[in-house]
Amino acid sequence: MAKTVVIDPVTRIEGHAKISIYLDDAGEVEDARFHVVEFRGFEKFCEGRPMFEMAGITARICGICPVSHLLAAAKTGDKILAVQVPPAGEKLRRMMNLAQLTQSHALSFFHLSSPDFLLGWDSDPAKRNVFGLIAADPDLARAGIRLRQFGQTVIELLGARKIHAAWAVPGGVRSPLSQEGLEWIKDRLPEARQTTELALNLLKRLLDSDLASEVDIFGKFPSLFMGLVAPNGNWEHYGGHLRFIDSDGNIVADGLSEDNYQDYLGEAVENWSYLKFPYYKPLGYPDGIYRVGPLARLNVCDQIGTPDADRELREFRDRAGSRVATSSFFYHYARLVEIMACIEAIEALVEDPDITSSRVRADAGINNLEGVGVSEAPRGTLFHHYKVNENGLIQKVNLIIATGQNNLAMNKTVTQIAKHYIHGNEIPEGLLNRVEAGIRCFDPCLSCSTHAVGQMPLHIELLKPDGTIVDEVYRN
């Protein structure tokens, strides 16, 4: 009998999701789908609110990466005010984003994913979690907890709270960094660096041994990659422009501005998920599959631009066996390399004379009625697009969220893993855990991802229970 196995809920990810695995009569996997099952509707209910509230409201899209929404909202506001942010304001915003990348990546690695690596895919599901890690390796757990704490505390020192600090505003930031805060950051940087090295060494050791085979099975396939790069092609998380590359490392498009993202990004809808399916428009749907996030950022950049992170990037590329890493399993590795990049960038910022300057904000009224802001969230590129009226009240909102852009790739990854491991109708829990772990590679943030409204082309398939297409609707 053909049957469907549903994993519900997918755990150790951030948000609500299920996975369906479709088996044929012989118990072989025909297909697998990743369903996102939450929806809140921000774009609609933000209409009519003052533009200055957008940072505070959109931060509540996601408690893991509120800083990304804060920055994207502030950058969109910069354009609507038509102001230039003072240098100290930009550097402080950068510092907060670096801290957020650090805390979020530490959470993904230590709290959510390492239990699979260290306790085992097939270990007791009641213990295969951060509390199990605390019991099994308290020193490592403590180090990971403190690395996340470092990032969260830098955010708090800047914005007065760890989660939902309404601190970045159109024109800059609300308050400077205190001398005391600066000293705290300097004091804790060496430990943060040490833990990052520890994690890198640990993961590399596992890649050489226990996790060697996962690299080929967990979502290894060609796709495009997109991310911000600096004007000189270096790794970037806040400014610069967008670049697409393919799996061979060819630059497909470069120097793209966020302002006209609708020219190159489209979004498709499937009826089985609240999460839409963005794609690179010139290649169409679904051929325009692209990946964003840590793996993409390391793939699109020429280099990182700081010594230790660059050394790690070279080794990362060596281990990938090619200029572009195509295995989704390498997201885990890319996250750790990025933490190193963040620590080095924070090390440079704490020595920057601007960093305690009090000139942090430019003030202006509404000078443009439309703006698009972009930032690199931990999970990838985030776009905010607002239209306002003369009084700065929001007329239209569009949000393109990082995780959504990995939707096609996440589906491909779970299908690949399911097809590899699952044969026959008896499916051990550990195998299902591996399928879920395919999703954990992407560290998706589903709180974020289901709020984007597209004025985008849509593609809808109506399927019979046996999966055959009854009807297809396209809209351009």
Next chain:
Amino acid sequence: MEKIRFATVWLAGCSGCHMSFLDLDEWLIELSEKVEVVYSPVGCDLKEYPENVDVCLVEGGIANEDNLELIKQVRSRTKLLISFGDCAVTANVPAMRNMLGSTDHVLKRCYLELGDFTPQLPREPGIVPELLERVSPVHEVVDVDIFMPGCPPSSDRIKATLAPLVEGKMPKMEGREMIKFG
């Protein structure tokens, strides 16, 4: 002393309250000596909410059919249910859609409004849960034992609530430190 059976669930929220829980940082290590985490989206792989849970933190409002089903199950299997954060206590940000009336507005805007095609919303029965017409705070649907507001509640407030509970005492939810919104 026997370990307290502890759970956390998230409904319609942003996971910020759970992140604030993780901001307990090293106190989590102490906590793990006193509680057994039996269900939690961030801290446990078990898929079924178990029986005989002593304490459960509930983040988020009730926004869809899955939330509704889960909260009823949680209530019937939990001794002490804590409404955890402003979304659980007041429905907060997710309830901003209530002002628009029916769910059609948010859904149509998102998936249909701009198109000229056969209406087709994400709605696979049994998989993609239907939205409820209104987002409700938890206590409108089931009884709540402790209200812990905040968006999110700070980790200090979470600690001040949980520390007495794991010793078998009730926390005092009084004063600005404990019951301020936002």
